[in-house]
Amino acid sequence: MSKIIDLKGSILSLTVLNLFSDQIDDTKQAIAAKIGQAPDFFVGIPIVLEPQIELKDPTFLALLVEYLTQQQMIPIGIRTEDESIKEQAEYAGLAIFPKEKPKAARQSKPKAAAEEAGLKTAMMVNGAVRSGQQIYAKDRDLIVMGPINPGAEVVSDGHVHVFGKVMGKVFAGSSGDTSARIFAKQLNPELVCIAGMYQLSEDIDEAYKSGFVEIRLQDGKLVFNTDILA
Numbered sequence: 001m002s003k004i005i006d007l008k009g010s011i012l013s014l015t016v017l018n019l020f021s022d023q024i025d026d027t028k029q030a031i032a033a034k035i036g037q038a039p040d041f042f043v044g045i046p047i048v049l050e051p052q053i054e055l056k057d058p059t060f061l062a063l064l065v066e067y068l069t070q071q072q073m074i075p076i077g078i079r080t081e082d083e084s085i086k087e088q089a090e091y092a093g094l095a096i097f098p099k100e101k102p103k104a105a106r107q108s109k110p111k112a113a114a115e116e117a118g119l120k121t122a123m124m125v126n127g128a129v130r131s132g133q134q135i136y137a138k139d140r141d142l143i144v145m146g147p148i149n150p151g152a153e154v155v156s157d158g159h160v161h162v163f164g165k166v167m168g169k170v171f172a173g174s175s176g177d178t179s180a181r182i183f184a185k186q187l188n189p190e191l192v193c194i195a196g197m198y199q200l201s202e203d204i205d206e207a208y209k210s211g212f213v214e215i216r217l218q219d220g221k222l223v224f225n226t227d228i229l230a
Helices: 024-037 060-070 085-094 113-117
Strands: 015-018 048-052 074-079 095-097 123-125 134-137 143-144 153-154 160-167 170-171 183-187 191-194 196-202 213-217 221-226
Touching: 015 060, 015 074, 024 060, 048 060, 060 074, 074 085, 074 170, 085 095, 123 134, 143 153, 153 160, 160 170, 170 183, 183 191, 196 221
Parallel strands: 015 048, 048 074, 074 095, 123 143, 134 153, 143 160, 153 170, 160 183, 170 191
Antiparallel strands: 183 213, 191 196, 213 221
Protein backbone atom coordinates (compact mmCIF):
# COMPACT_ATOMS: atom_id res chain seq x y z
CA MET A 1 0.00 0.00 0.00
CA SER A 2 1.36 3.42 -0.91
CA LYS A 3 2.09 5.89 1.87
CA ILE A 4 -0.93 8.04 2.82
CA ILE A 5 0.64 10.46 5.32
CA ASP A 6 3.97 11.15 6.95
CA LEU A 7 4.88 13.16 10.04
CA LYS A 8 8.20 14.96 10.21
CA GLY A 9 9.68 17.37 12.70
CA SER A 10 10.15 20.88 11.35
CA ILE A 11 11.39 24.24 12.61
CA LEU A 12 8.60 26.80 12.40
CA SER A 13 8.99 30.44 13.37
CA LEU A 14 6.13 31.61 15.56
CA THR A 15 5.42 35.20 16.49
CA VAL A 16 4.18 35.73 20.05
CA LEU A 17 1.68 38.55 20.51
CA ASN A 18 1.79 39.69 24.13
CA LEU A 19 -1.47 41.29 25.26
CA PHE A 20 -1.34 44.04 27.89
CA SER A 21 -4.89 45.38 27.48
CA ASP A 22 -8.32 43.76 27.46
CA GLN A 23 -9.78 46.59 25.38
CA ILE A 24 -10.35 45.18 21.91
CA ASP A 25 -10.46 48.56 20.13
CA ASP A 26 -7.15 49.67 21.69
CA THR A 27 -5.61 46.30 20.84
CA LYS A 28 -6.74 46.52 17.22
CA GLN A 29 -5.30 50.03 16.87
CA ALA A 30 -1.94 48.94 18.32
CA ILE A 31 -1.78 45.95 15.96
CA ALA A 32 -2.71 48.13 12.97
CA ALA A 33 0.09 50.56 13.86
CA LYS A 34 2.61 47.71 14.06
CA ILE A 35 1.44 46.23 10.75
CA GLY A 36 1.73 49.66 9.15
CA GLN A 37 5.50 49.63 9.82
CA ALA A 38 6.05 46.54 7.64
CA PRO A 39 2.81 45.35 5.96
CA ASP A 40 4.36 42.53 3.93
CA PHE A 41 6.15 41.01 6.90
CA PHE A 42 2.95 40.16 8.78
CA VAL A 43 1.11 38.50 5.89
CA GLY A 44 0.67 34.79 6.59
CA ILE A 45 2.71 34.63 9.80
CA PRO A 46 1.52 32.21 12.51
CA ILE A 47 0.66 33.98 15.77
CA VAL A 48 0.61 32.69 19.36
CA LEU A 49 -1.27 34.94 21.79
CA GLU A 50 0.04 35.45 25.32
CA PRO A 51 -2.18 37.54 27.62
CA GLN A 52 -0.32 39.33 30.38
CA ILE A 53 -3.56 40.48 32.04
CA GLU A 54 -6.95 39.02 32.92
CA LEU A 55 -9.36 39.05 29.97
CA LYS A 56 -12.70 40.05 31.49
CA ASP A 57 -14.56 40.41 28.19
CA PRO A 58 -15.64 36.86 27.22
CA THR A 59 -15.71 37.85 23.53
CA PHE A 60 -12.23 39.39 23.46
CA LEU A 61 -10.33 36.44 22.01
CA ALA A 62 -12.98 35.63 19.40
CA LEU A 63 -12.97 39.26 18.23
CA LEU A 64 -9.18 39.38 18.21
CA VAL A 65 -8.87 36.14 16.21
CA GLU A 66 -11.37 37.50 13.69
CA TYR A 67 -9.39 40.75 13.37
CA LEU A 68 -6.02 39.02 12.98
CA THR A 69 -7.47 36.77 10.28
CA GLN A 70 -8.80 39.84 8.45
CA GLN A 71 -5.24 41.22 8.52
CA GLN A 72 -4.02 37.98 6.85
CA MET A 73 -2.26 36.80 10.00
CA ILE A 74 -2.77 33.23 11.26
CA PRO A 75 -3.64 32.95 14.98
CA ILE A 76 -2.96 29.33 15.94
CA GLY A 77 -2.86 29.21 19.73
CA ILE A 78 -2.51 30.84 23.10
CA ARG A 79 -0.13 30.50 26.06
CA THR A 80 -1.97 30.64 29.36
CA GLU A 81 -2.63 28.84 32.63
CA ASP A 82 -5.83 30.85 33.30
CA GLU A 83 -8.88 28.57 33.13
CA SER A 84 -11.30 31.33 32.07
CA ILE A 85 -8.97 32.33 29.23
CA LYS A 86 -8.69 28.67 28.20
CA GLU A 87 -12.48 28.57 27.83
CA GLN A 88 -12.36 31.66 25.60
CA ALA A 89 -9.54 30.10 23.58
CA GLU A 90 -11.47 26.88 22.98
CA TYR A 91 -14.49 28.87 21.79
CA ALA A 92 -12.21 30.89 19.47
CA GLY A 93 -10.68 27.71 18.04
CA LEU A 94 -7.19 28.31 19.45
CA ALA A 95 -4.77 25.61 20.56
CA ILE A 96 -3.69 25.97 24.19
CA PHE A 97 0.02 25.92 25.00
CA PRO A 98 1.59 25.97 28.48
CA LYS A 99 3.47 29.03 29.61
CA GLU A 100 7.04 28.85 28.33
CA LYS A 101 9.75 28.58 30.94
CA PRO A 102 12.93 30.39 29.83
CA LYS A 103 15.99 28.20 29.71
CA ALA A 104 18.95 29.01 31.88
CA ALA A 105 21.91 30.66 30.21
CA ARG A 106 24.43 28.26 28.81
CA GLN A 107 27.41 27.50 30.99
CA SER A 108 30.77 26.48 29.65
CA LYS A 109 31.67 22.84 30.31
CA PRO A 110 35.07 21.27 30.79
CA LYS A 111 36.36 19.83 27.52
CA ALA A 112 36.00 16.21 28.58
CA ALA A 113 32.44 16.74 29.80
CA ALA A 114 31.52 18.58 26.61
CA GLU A 115 32.84 15.73 24.48
CA GLU A 116 30.93 13.21 26.60
CA ALA A 117 27.72 15.18 26.10
CA GLY A 118 28.32 15.29 22.35
CA LEU A 119 28.67 19.06 22.06
CA LYS A 120 28.29 20.04 18.42
CA THR A 121 30.58 22.39 16.58
CA ALA A 122 29.11 25.44 14.87
CA MET A 123 27.30 25.02 11.57
CA MET A 124 29.05 26.97 8.80
CA VAL A 125 27.39 28.30 5.66
CA ASN A 126 29.89 29.22 2.96
CA GLY A 127 28.47 32.07 0.92
CA ALA A 128 25.12 33.82 0.78
CA VAL A 129 21.76 32.64 2.13
CA ARG A 130 19.37 33.23 -0.76
CA SER A 131 15.82 34.57 -0.67
CA GLY A 132 13.39 31.82 0.34
CA GLN A 133 16.06 29.72 2.07
CA GLN A 134 15.82 28.75 5.71
CA ILE A 135 18.88 27.53 7.62
CA TYR A 136 18.50 25.93 11.07
CA ALA A 137 21.45 25.19 13.35
CA LYS A 138 19.98 22.87 15.98
CA ASP A 139 21.76 22.80 19.36
CA ARG A 140 24.70 24.75 17.97
CA ASP A 141 25.94 28.15 16.83
CA LEU A 142 25.64 29.29 13.23
CA ILE A 143 28.32 31.01 11.13
CA VAL A 144 27.35 32.56 7.79
CA MET A 145 30.29 33.64 5.63
CA GLY A 146 28.21 35.76 3.24
CA PRO A 147 25.11 37.97 3.23
CA ILE A 148 21.62 36.97 4.30
CA ASN A 149 19.43 38.21 1.48
CA PRO A 150 15.91 39.66 1.82
CA GLY A 151 13.38 36.85 2.23
CA ALA A 152 16.00 34.49 3.70
CA GLU A 153 15.88 33.22 7.27
CA VAL A 154 18.58 31.79 9.54
CA VAL A 155 17.76 30.16 12.88
CA SER A 156 20.13 28.96 15.59
CA ASP A 157 19.69 27.52 19.07
CA GLY A 158 22.95 29.32 19.92
CA HIS A 159 24.78 32.40 18.62
CA VAL A 160 24.61 33.65 15.03
CA HIS A 161 27.71 35.14 13.36
CA VAL A 162 27.25 36.78 9.95
CA PHE A 163 30.34 37.90 8.01
CA GLY A 164 28.20 39.72 5.47
CA LYS A 165 25.22 42.06 5.36
CA VAL A 166 22.03 40.94 7.09
CA MET A 167 18.99 41.82 4.98
CA GLY A 168 16.71 38.91 5.92
CA LYS A 169 15.61 37.43 9.26
CA VAL A 170 17.96 36.22 12.00
CA PHE A 171 16.86 34.15 15.00
CA ALA A 172 19.36 33.33 17.79
CA GLY A 173 18.63 31.33 20.94
CA SER A 174 15.55 29.91 19.22
CA SER A 175 15.10 27.23 21.90
CA GLY A 176 15.01 29.86 24.63
CA ASP A 177 18.68 30.53 25.37
CA THR A 178 18.64 34.14 26.60
CA SER A 179 22.46 34.36 26.54
CA ALA A 180 22.59 33.86 22.76
CA ARG A 181 23.88 36.76 20.66
CA ILE A 182 23.87 37.95 17.06
CA PHE A 183 27.02 39.34 15.44
CA ALA A 184 26.84 40.94 12.00
CA LYS A 185 29.27 42.76 9.70
CA GLN A 186 26.42 45.02 8.58
CA LEU A 187 22.80 45.15 9.61
CA ASN A 188 19.70 46.11 7.65
CA PRO A 189 17.42 43.19 8.50
CA GLU A 190 13.78 42.42 8.05
CA LEU A 191 13.86 41.15 11.62
CA VAL A 192 16.29 40.11 14.37
CA CYS A 193 15.20 37.90 17.27
CA ILE A 194 16.82 36.43 20.38
CA ALA A 195 14.94 33.89 22.51
CA GLY A 196 11.59 35.09 21.19
CA MET A 197 12.22 38.83 21.62
CA TYR A 198 12.28 40.42 18.16
CA GLN A 199 12.72 43.80 16.54
CA LEU A 200 11.81 44.94 13.03
CA SER A 201 14.12 46.98 10.82
CA GLU A 202 11.95 50.07 11.25
CA ASP A 203 12.51 49.93 15.02
CA ILE A 204 16.32 49.72 14.77
CA ASP A 205 18.24 52.98 14.98
CA GLU A 206 20.12 53.90 11.79
CA ALA A 207 23.30 54.26 13.87
CA TYR A 208 23.42 50.45 14.17
CA LYS A 209 23.18 49.82 10.42
CA SER A 210 26.53 51.16 9.23
CA GLY A 211 29.10 48.69 10.54
CA PHE A 212 29.83 45.68 12.75
CA VAL A 213 27.23 45.20 15.46
CA GLU A 214 26.54 42.85 18.35
CA ILE A 215 22.98 42.21 19.54
CA ARG A 216 22.16 40.70 22.92
CA LEU A 217 19.14 40.32 25.17
CA GLN A 218 19.20 42.36 28.36
CA ASP A 219 16.33 43.00 30.80
CA GLY A 220 13.81 41.74 28.26
CA LYS A 221 15.01 44.05 25.48
CA LEU A 222 17.37 43.73 22.54
CA VAL A 223 20.53 45.78 23.03
CA PHE A 224 22.68 46.84 20.06
CA ASN A 225 26.42 47.45 20.49
CA THR A 226 28.70 48.86 17.79
CA ASP A 227 31.71 49.33 20.10
CA ILE A 228 32.51 45.66 20.59
CA LEU A 229 35.58 45.84 18.32
CA ALA A 230 36.76 49.19 19.69
